[in-house]
Structures are given as C-alpha cells and as structure tokens.
Amino acid sequence: MSKNFPLAIENKEYSSSGPGSLGLTAKGIHIHKRYIEYFGRTVSFLAAALVIALTLAIIFFIGQKGLATFTVSGVNAWNFLFQTQWMPDRPMEQGGPLVGSLSFIIGSLLVSLMAVAVSGPLSVIVAVFMVEIAPGWGQRVLQPAIEILAGIPSVVYGYVGLSLLVPFIRNYMGGEGFSLLAGFIVLSIMILPTIISVSSDSLRALPSQWKEASLALGATRWQTISMVLVPAARSGIITGVVLGLARAFGEALAVQMVIGNTRQIPYSILDPLMTLTSAITMDMGNTIMGSLWNNALWSMGLLLLMMSFMFILIIKLVVRRGGMIR
Amino acid sequence: MNARSADRAATLMFWLGAAAVLAILALLLGYILWHGFRAISWDFLTAPPQTIMAGGGVGPQIFNSFYLLFLTMLITIPIGLLAGIYLAEYAGAGRLTEYIRLSMETLTSLPSIVVGLFGLLIFVNLTGWGYTLMSGALALAAINLPFIVRVSEETIRTVPVELREASLALGATRWETMWRVILPSAFPGIVTGTIIAAGRVFGEAAALLYTAGMSSPVLNFTDWNPLSPFSPINPFRPAETLAVHIWKVNSESLIPDVRQVADGSAAVLILVVLFFNILARWLGRYIHHRLTAT
Numbered sequence: 001m002s003k004n005f006p007l008a009i010e011n012k013e014y015s016s017s018g019p020g021s022l023g024l025t026a027k028g029i030h031i032h033k034r035y036i037e038y039f040g041r042t043v044s045f046l047a048a049a050l051v052i053a054l055t056l057a058i059i060f061f062i063g064q065k066g067l068a069t070f071t072v073s074g075v076n077a078w079n080f081l082f083q084t085q086w087m088p089d090r091p092m093e094q095g096g097p098l099v100g101s102l103s104f105i106i107g108s109l110l111v112s113l114m115a116v117a118v119s120g121p122l123s124v125i126v127a128v129f130m131v132e133i134a135p136g137w138g139q140r141v142l143q144p145a146i147e148i149l150a151g152i153p154s155v156v157y158g159y160v161g162l163s164l165l166v167p168f169i170r171n172y173m174g175g176e177g178f179s180l181l182a183g184f185i186v187l188s189i190m191i192l193p194t195i196i197s198v199s200s201d202s203l204r205a206l207p208s209q210w211k212e213a214s215l216a217l218g219a220t221r222w223q224t225i226s227m228v229l230v231p232a233a234r235s236g237i238i239t240g241v242v243l244g245l246a247r248a249f250g251e252a253l254a255v256q257m258v259i260g261n262t263r264q265i266p267y268s269i270l271d272p273l274m275t276l277t278s279a280i281t282m283d284m285g286n287t288i289m290g291s292l293w294n295n296a297l298w299s300m301g302l303l304l305l306m307m308s309f310m311f312i313l314i315i316k317l318v319v320r321r322g323g324m325i326r
Numbered sequence: 327m328n329a330r331s332a333d334r335a336a337t338l339m340f341w342l343g344a345a346a347v348l349a350i351l352a353l354l355l356g357y358i359l360w361h362g363f364r365a366i367s368w369d370f371l372t373a374p375p376q377t378i379m380a381g382g383g384v385g386p387q388i389f390n391s392f393y394l395l396f397l398t399m400l401i402t403i404p405i406g407l408l409a410g411i412y413l414a415e416y417a418g419a420g421r422l423t424e425y426i427r428l429s430m431e432t433l434t435s436l437p438s439i440v441v442g443l444f445g446l447l448i449f450v451n452l453t454g455w456g457y458t459l460m461s462g463a464l465a466l467a468a469i470n471l472p473f474i475v476r477v478s479e480e481t482i483r484t485v486p487v488e489l490r491e492a493s494l495a496l497g498a499t500r501w502e503t504m505w506r507v508i509l510p511s512a513f514p515g516i517v518t519g520t521i522i523a524a525g526r527v528f529g530e531a532a533a534l535l536y537t538a539g540m541s542s543p544v545l546n547f548t549d550w551n552p553l554s555p556f557s558p559i560n561p562f563r564p565a566e567t568l569a570v571h572i573w574k575v576n577s578e579s580l581i582p583d584v585r586q587v588a589d590g591s592a593a594v595l596i597l598v599v600l601f602f603n604i605l606a607r608w609l610g611r612y613i614h615h616r617l618t619a620t
Binding site for chain 2: 050054
C-alpha cells in the first residue's frame with residue numbers, strides 16, 4: 001500500500017519552506033530527515049526481527065533440552081512415545097528406569113478431544129445465533145459475555161472446577177470427582193470463546209447474496225444456515241475448532257487441578273488421569289536438572305511444542321483449501 | 327418433520343445454545359463473586375499470607391501481580407509497537423514478512439507452560455538470576471508480544487489512507503507521518519488492545535511457576551531502594567502472583583482456611599480482569615471522543 005506513494009525524501013526537487021527558516025538549509029533538513037527515516041526503519045525492523053529470534057530461541061532451547069532424553073540418556077524414542085511404564089526413578093536392578101509417556105499422551109488427547117467434541121457444536125450454535133438469529137442482541141449481550149469468558153484466567157476455571165464441579169461429580173455420579181469428566185468440562189468452557197469468535201467472524205465475512213439467494217429459492221432459515229452458511233464458513237469454523245483444541249491440549253493448571261493426576265490410562269470418564277502438561281507442572285520442580293526424570297519432562301515439553309506446530313500446520317492447510325473453494 | 331417445523335426446532339436450539347453460554351457465564355461469575363465477597367476484607371487485601379495458620383491475606387501477591395504486569399508492559403509495548411509499525415508500514419510481501427508472521431502464529435499458539443519452561447532455561451538458569459520478577463516478566467513478554475504486535479499493526483492499518491496521503495504530500499517522511507499523524511489517530515485502538523492484553527497477563531500463571539517462582543520474600547513496603555532484597559520494587563527478587571497463589575494454595579498449602587483464601591483471591595482476580603475489560607471499552611471511547619472532537 002505504502003509503495004504507491006513516492007517518498008518526499010526520495011524526491012530530488014524537495015525544498016524546505018523557505019531560505020533559512022530554521023537556520024537550516026534545505027539540504028541540511030533533507031539529510032536530517034533521511035537519517036531519522038533510516039533510523040526509524042532500522043529500529044522497527046529490529047523489533048520485528050526480535051519476534052523471529054525469540055521463536056527460534058524457544059524452538060532451539062526446548063528442542064535441545066527435550067532431545068537430551070534420547071541423545072544423553074539414550075532412551076529409545078519409540079519407547080518414550082508408545083510405552084506406558086513410567087518408572088523414571090527405578091534403578092536398573094528393578095527393571096527401570098522407564099519413561100514410557102503413552103498414558104500422559106493419551107490423557108492429553110482424550111481430555112482435549114472430548115472438550116472439543118462438547119465445545120465445538122455449542123460454539124457453532126452460538127456463533128450462528130450471534131450472526132444470523134439475533135444479530136443486534138448478539139452484539140450487545142453475547143459479545144461482551146464471550147469477551148469476559150475469554151478474559152477469565154485459567155486458574156479461576158480450575159478453581160471453580162475444583163470447588164464446584166469435582167464435589168458435584170463425587171456426590172452425584174460416583175468416583176473421586178477428580179476425573180476425565182471434570183477435566184473436559186472445564187476445558188470445554190475455557191475454549192468456548194476461542195471457537196465462537198473465530199467461527200462468528202468467518203460467518204460474518206460471507207457475502208450476503210448467498211443467504212439472500214438461498215432464502216429467495218424458498219429455503220427456510222434453518223435450511224439456509226445448515227446447507228449454505230455453515231458449509232461456506234467451514235474453513236473458519238475448522239480453524240476455530242483447531243485453535244480450541246490447541247488451547248485445550250496446552251492448558252496446564254486448570255486441568256491439573258481437576259483431573260486427579262494418576263498415572264494411568266482412564267477407562268471411564270469418572271477415572272482420574274494425567275496429562276503431559278500436568279505431569280510437567282507436578283514434577284518439574286521436584287526433579288534434578290539433568291536426571292532422566294527431568295529430561296523426560298523436557299521431552300514432554302518438546303512434544304507440546306511439536307503438537308502446537310502441527311495445529312498451526314492443520315490450520316494453514318484448512319485455510320488454503322477453504323480459500324480455493326471461495 | 328417438515329421444513330417449517332424443522333426450522334422452528336432449529337431456532338429453539340439456537341436460542342437454547344446462546345442461553346446456555348450466558349447461563350455458564352452467570353453461574354461462574356455469580357459463584358466466584360458470591361463466595362469471594364464473604365472472604366474479602368481490608369485485612370485480606372493487605373496482609374501477607376500465612377504458611378500454616380488461618381487468617382492470611384494476599385497483599386504481596388496483589389502487589390506482585392500489578393508490578394509484574396507493569397514490567398511486562400514496559401518490555402512489550404515499545405517492542406510490540408515498533409514491530410507493528412514495521413509490519414504495517416515497511417514490510418513488503420517478501421519472505422521475511424512471511425517468517426515474521428509465522429513466528430507470531432507460533433508464539434501465539436505456544437502453550438504457556440512451554441514458554442515457562444523456556445524462561446526457566448534462559449532467564450532463570452542461564453542468566454543466573456534464579457526465580458525473579460524479571461524472569462517472570464520476560465516470560466510473560468514472550469506470551470504477550472505477538473498480541474501487542476497484532477493489535478498495533480491492525481489498528482495502524484485501519485487509519486484512513488487520506489491522512490497518510492495528506493501528510494506525505496506535505497513533505498513529511500514515512501517515520502514522521504507514523505509518529506505525528508497515524509499513531510495519534512490509532513492511539514485509542516492501541517490503548518484498548520493493550521488493556522485487554524493486560525487482563526490476560528494479569529491472570530497468567532502456568533508460565534510463572536518456574537520463572538517468577540511460587541514464593542515471595544517478606545516485603546518491607548517502606549523500603550523503596552530497588553536493590554534491597556526486601557524492597558517491593560526490586561525486580562530481582564522472587565514473586566508469587568495472585569493467579570499462582572490460587573493454584574498453590576489449592577495444590578500444596580497447609581493453611582486450614584484454603585477455601586477462604588482461594589475464594590477471595592479468585593474474586594479479586596476476576597474483579598481486576600472485569601475492571602480492565604470495562605476500562606478498555608470506556609477509555610477507547612473516551613480518547614476517541616477527545617481526539618476526534620465528536
């Protein structure tokens with residue numbers, strides 16, 4: 001955009017307002033301005049470059065620490081990913097040490113996928129409501145409500161889960177209360193605002209002729225919504241769902257507070273479990289840097305990092321495909 | 327079911343969905359505030375926490391949260407604003423711009439605990455600072471930076487192009503145009519975005535567990551020498567924030583009135599976040615009125 005406007009300082013016929021107006025010649029002002037322009041461009045470029053440097057630093061350092069389990073401690077990556085025996089402190093004579101993280105990985109996947117299964121449909125319903133059913137009302141009441149939901153800190157979600165949801169499950173459904181059920185309910189509420197706002201943006205961006213054409217053909221509002229609008233906005237909706245999934249997968253404290261943190265693969269929604277994030281949260285402070293246990297936790301951190309890359313990749317693919325259809 | 331009754335059923339479903347979200351929000355806020363108001367007192371807001379006895383407060387935690395927010399913003403606003411200016415004003419459609427955007431997406435979607443781990447590695451261990459406010463602020467800056475950059479860039483882009491054209495036509499350079507013309511008119515949007523970001527920084531906890539730490543030294547609020555280890559404004563002391571405190575008392579505290587302290591802390595946290603939210607809306611509107619004289 002800015003390329004369209006020739007810069008004053010690049011203009012050879014540039015002249016100042018008058019001879020000696022500030023005691024500076026036209027040429028002096030010219031050089032001064034060019035210097036400031038150059039300075040500003042450099043400083044703002046450095047700030048932007050810092051974003052790249054920071055990202056690379058995070059990838060490098062987490063990667064280096066996370067790979068130590070395999071390079072320094074000599075653990076087989078396959079065993080780390082696909083075995084369930086977690087005995088990082090057991091000596092060799094007792095069959096250890098083993099750092100199979102499968103139960104944490106499955107725990108993270110279960111809790112976040114179930115959260116999305118609940119939150120996704122509900123979010124799409126609310127997004128459609130905001131954009132199509134009651135736009136004025138949706139804007140005035142629901143928009144701020146969703147912003148507040150988005151602003152509530154995750155520890156507060158965790159705390160309400162711990163003090164309200166966990167006792168409720170214990171008293172009315174059985175088990176300890178600390179469970180997969182409590183975990184995914186807390187997460188599904190946490191990711192609601194993410195999915196709703198991305199989906200409603202993409203619904204709002206649809207050309208209004210599509211809706212008008214559908215209604216003019218005699219389709220009811222529901223038919224228009226379910227057969228025209230939602231399918232047309234699907235790349236945005238999928239993006240929202242993946243962002244929600246990413247947030248659920250990476251959430252640490254809220255989940256840790258309500259899932260019971262037991263190292264096992266849950267067989268019922270009332271069973272306690274442990275996730276990658278909760279394992280890191282619980283043990284990172286209690287293990288010695290450089291020990292196998294500690295290295296395995298860093299590897300879990302690396303796994304979280306790689307999962308978030310995967311989520312970005314999925315979004316990029318979805319958006320590109322959605323763009324072609326349009 | 328014919329099309330008409332399907333339409334009615336669907337409409338009902340949409341209304342129920344919206345009502346459910348509002349009900350969830352009302353339940354959350356009502357629950358937190360109802361329990362919180364019974365726990366909050368002047369003493370609770372100012373007193374330091376107890377380790378084994380009942381009756382502790384969260385005074386230092388509240389101070390730490392605000393101070394950490396201040397430090398984080400001190401780092402992120404200048405860098406984020408400049409990077410936003412670069413993206414909106416100077417960046418073309420090249421490879422480099424693509425990498426900047428990809429980096430921002432990566433930073434935005436990183437789990438905050440991963441940023442916390444990075445902070446532990448770099449700002450806590452490598453620098454040798456240990457658990458300090460500064461380590462926490464730098465970790466939070468990594469989380470907050472992409473948000474501020476995006477807000478700056480988007481608000482700068484919404485400034486009407488005629489303003490820029492007029493300024494450039496008068497002989498101003500791009501940098502002068504940015505600072506004297508575009509930024510002032512983008513100011514309300516940037517302020518609003520920054521305050522919303524402040525709410526998120528205020529509630530962040532996972533990234534702080536292993537950077538700013540889970541404890542606070544005994545603070546002496548009459549000591550304003552920034553180098554003293556007991557001074558509240560010393561940036562190189564450990565600091566537990568309110569959000570971390572909620573997590574810590576619930577998971578490993580020995581005090582008998584855990585419930586009370588957690589209720590009060592959660593309510594304070596929510597009230598501050600709500601306050602930021604309202605302030606952002608109000609201030610954005612107010613500054614806009616002042617600047618545009620409408």
